[in-house]
Amino acid sequence: MAGIRRAEEKDIPRVMDLLLQVLTIHHNIRPDLFKADCRKYNERELNALFGNPLRPVFVYEDDGGTVQGYAFCVLEQHPGNNILTDIKTLYIDDLCVDEKVRGRGIGKQLFEFVKAYARENGCHNLTLNVWEGNDSSIRFYESLGFKPYKYGMETLL
Numbered sequence: 001m002a003g004i005r006r007a008e009e010k011d012i013p014r015v016m017d018l019l020l021q022v023l024t025i026h027h028n029i030r031p032d033l034f035k036a037d038c039r040k041y042n043e044r045e046l047n048a049l050f051g052n053p054l055r056p057v058f059v060y061e062d063d064g065g066t067v068q069g070y071a072f073c074v075l076e077q078h079p080g081n082n083i084l085t086d087i088k089t090l091y092i093d094d095l096c097v098d099e100k101v102r103g104r105g106i107g108k109q110l111f112e113f114v115k116a117y118a119r120e121n122g123c124h125n126l127t128l129n130v131w132e133g134n135d136s137s138i139r140f141y142e143s144l145g146f147k148p149y150k151y152g153m154e155t156l157l
Contacts, residue, residue: 004113007050007057007070012043014067015059018096029133032156040094058113060097060106069097071110075121087124090114095128111144 007015019039027034041049049055049072060069072094078084092114097106118126127149130137 002061002063004058004060004110007046007059009047009050011050011059011067011070012046015046015057015070016043018067018070018098019094021099022094022096025134026131029131055093056117058110058117060110062101068101069095069106069110071095071114073114073117075123088122090118090121090123090126092126092128107140108144 016039019041020037023034023039024036027036046057050057054075056073056075058071058073059067062068071092074091074093076089076091077086079086095107095110095114097110115126126146128141128146129152130141
């Protein structure tokens, strides 16, 4: 039965495939910043992440047992910080749905699962970053109620 669960070691090959899809999107938008044909994490790093309680990774598995999407998350808090309040944030480091099954509601299901997880863990907010030029992702996150809360800016030299 289709559903969302914590990522496990057996998911690494499929997650590696999806990481390549994400990197390809970023490389196509900003080839000056992102290399082609690589991934954000290697298999060893994924295995370590999957066991880290402060960096939960969730996968969407279809009825056939194939991972069709994931959400990499990071629990953040800044106790004793000079300027930041001591709220707990869940940062969505990466959310991906296989390009072959996009538009079927899997991304929204992953988001709703992550949102419920954040609430259960006492988080004040959810945050994420989207690269300028990734218009479909921006529209998707806006449809879920996300709004800009800061801007990263650059000037090329």
